[in-house]
Amino acid sequence: MKDEKTNVMRMLDKAGVPYTPHTYDPAVDKGEEVAALIGAEGDRVFKTLVTVCPRGGNFVFVIPVTATLDLKKAALAAGVKSVEMLRQKELLPLTGYVHGGCSPVGMKKPFPTFIDETAVLFDAIAVSAGRRGYQVELSPQALASFVGASFVPLTV
Numbered sequence: 001m002k003d004e005k006t007n008v009m010r011m012l013d014k015a016g017v018p019y020t021p022h023t024y025d026p027a028v029d030k031g032e033e034v035a036a037l038i039g040a041e042g043d044r045v046f047k048t049l050v051t052v053c054p055r056g057g058n059f060v061f062v063i064p065v066t067a068t069l070d071l072k073k074a075a076l077a078a079g080v081k082s083v084e085m086l087r088q089k090e091l092l093p094l095t096g097y098v099h100g101g102c103s104p105v106g107m108k109k110p111f112p113t114f115i116d117e118t119a120v121l122f123d124a125i126a127v128s129a130g131r132r133g134y135q136v137e138l139s140p141q142a143l144a145s146f147v148g149a150s151f152v153p154l155t156v
Contacts, residue, residue: 008130026133031065067155
């Protein structure tokens, strides 16, 4: 498992974006447990959440696993009246990723992406590498640049 590369890792390699890969038991599905398994603090490990605007359109929000997305702040960041969480069964067809393995990198098509402002407090953050059991640790600025994201307040 340690030598296997995900598509996210291949994309980062091709773009010359440095990262550190981490693997863990894919049966683990709690973000704070994932953080412990890869040796990182929970506020440095980020989850990728996909939302839908009732008037159409999807948005991606990347927040610490220890936090909860504030839907009002998310809508404000996206410049829409409201957003709601995408239904889990719609995640794979829309993004190409399964729940627990959703990465802000390499979705089927690009969506407006926002990263919680706390990411800039760290030299590196970890996000899913596109498959359960895999994470990549990289500079938050490099991630934001690669996916075209901005840093905004997003959590409760």
